[in-house]
Amino acid sequence: MDGTVDKPNGDKLNGSGDPPASGAPAAAPAGAVVPPRPAGDAVAPKPAYPPPAPAPTQHGPKGLRFDFNEGCRVAMPEADHPWRVRISDLDTGNILYETELKVGRVSSTKRYFVRFRVELWQQGESVFSHEYSAAGQPVLIQFPVGTLGDTLGWFPYAVKFRERHQCRLTCAMAERLIPLFRATHPDIEFVTHEQVEAERYYATYSIGLFFDDKDGVFQPADFRHVGLHRTAGYILGVDPTESPPRIALDDDTRPLAEPYVCIAVQSTTQSKCWNNPLGWHEIVRFLKEAGYRVVCIDQKPVHGTGIVWNHIPHGVEDETGDRPLQERARWLRHADFFIGLSSGLAWLAWSVGTPVVMISGFTHPTNEFTTPYRIINYHACNSCWNDPRHRFDHHDFLWCPRHAGTARQFECTRLITADQVKQVIRRIPGFGAAGPA
Secondary structure: OOOEEEOOOOOEEEOOOOOOHHHOOOOOOOOOOOOOOOOOOOOOOOOOOOOOOOOOOEEOHHHOEEEEEOOOEEEEOOOOOOEEEEEEEOOOOOEEEEEEEOOEEEEOOOOOOOOEEEEEEEOOEEEEEEEOOOOOOEEEEEOOOOOOHHHHHHHHHHHHHHHHHOOEEEEEOOHHHHHHHOOOOOOOEEEOHHHOOHHHOOEEEEOOOOOOOOOOOOOOOOHHHHOOOOHHHHHHOOOOOOOOOOOOOOOOOOOOOOOEEEEOOOOOOHHHOOOOOOHHHHHHHHHHHOOOEEEEOOOOOEEEEOOEEEEOOOOOEEOOOOOOHHHHHHHHHOOOOEEEOOOHHHHHHHHOOOOEEEEOOOOOHHHOOOOOOEEOOOOOOOOHHHOOOOOOOOOOOOOOOOOOOOOOOOHHHHOOOHHHHHHHHHOOOOOOOOOOO
């Protein structure tokens, strides 16, 4: 059975009498980790998402309360006669949970979108029945902060949800991302996590990458199987077909008169980088000989840890720095194409319609958006990120689960040659039309 019940004494049981999956801490989304609970007086880590309202937000008869924030929740006040409560799935016809109690709260195990039906009886007579309908209702969709590409990939599915259900949608996300979407989506309210008023919402859905969700509590399909961005479609119950977000720019003028290409060579872990020692050097020379100015738009010119550091390639124009995302989008929109990694700036380039040459071996091509210029070497070890047997460690900058400490470490991109990248670049329509500088 798919549900849990809170009794007045605080005990929580599911239908089998075992501790419920929903009682476990949420698995970490991309860019965040939920570490073990600290001991003693240590400060607990900040949760990935604002919590739902303590009590269900919707009111029924006889003091009943219910909502669909963090799954289906039903609270029953103490009464002279026991309550019989049932939670069903309208689309499958399954009864997910049914129990009888005098006072307490019942909740579904599943936290992703399900079209629930709630029914209650007393003494065999129907007291209340409600079928999920978000039409005209305030709904919150939450995105974790600290990520760029993930939210760019997930946001279009929130738009699909609003269009399908005709709800009054609020999206909670990192403040720096809001200017990208606000002007193109005036029918959506945008807030930061700190501005969320949990008591307002009929339903809440949290989007993320749940690495350890073996019971399928937070996602109906493992993101490693369906793709980083498409997982949001499954969580929200909408068509998972990918589509780039619509982004508005305050300044859409061309930053350079001459033809130029943007590149980004840095990422959060070494496994994402192009680890061929001469790769970027050869590609920058190749692009300049073809008549392009080459502009690096990474946040940092140098990034790494310990004795491993990645530097801005020699000979490029340095536009690195902690710049507003709208400025980065402007540079990308007018570039002839972008060359980068499986990282946020690649998703931003895709969002503004710029051809993306993506160099990645640690992710499978199905993990990211479709681009005809995706580069991977299947002769090398590859796609460990999408292998559920290997739990990604956000804290290990040198994470290489299959070959760490051996001569094969990071071979997934080390064996991607400059010649392979050049062949792909030559396929881009209009490449080299400007001629040598």
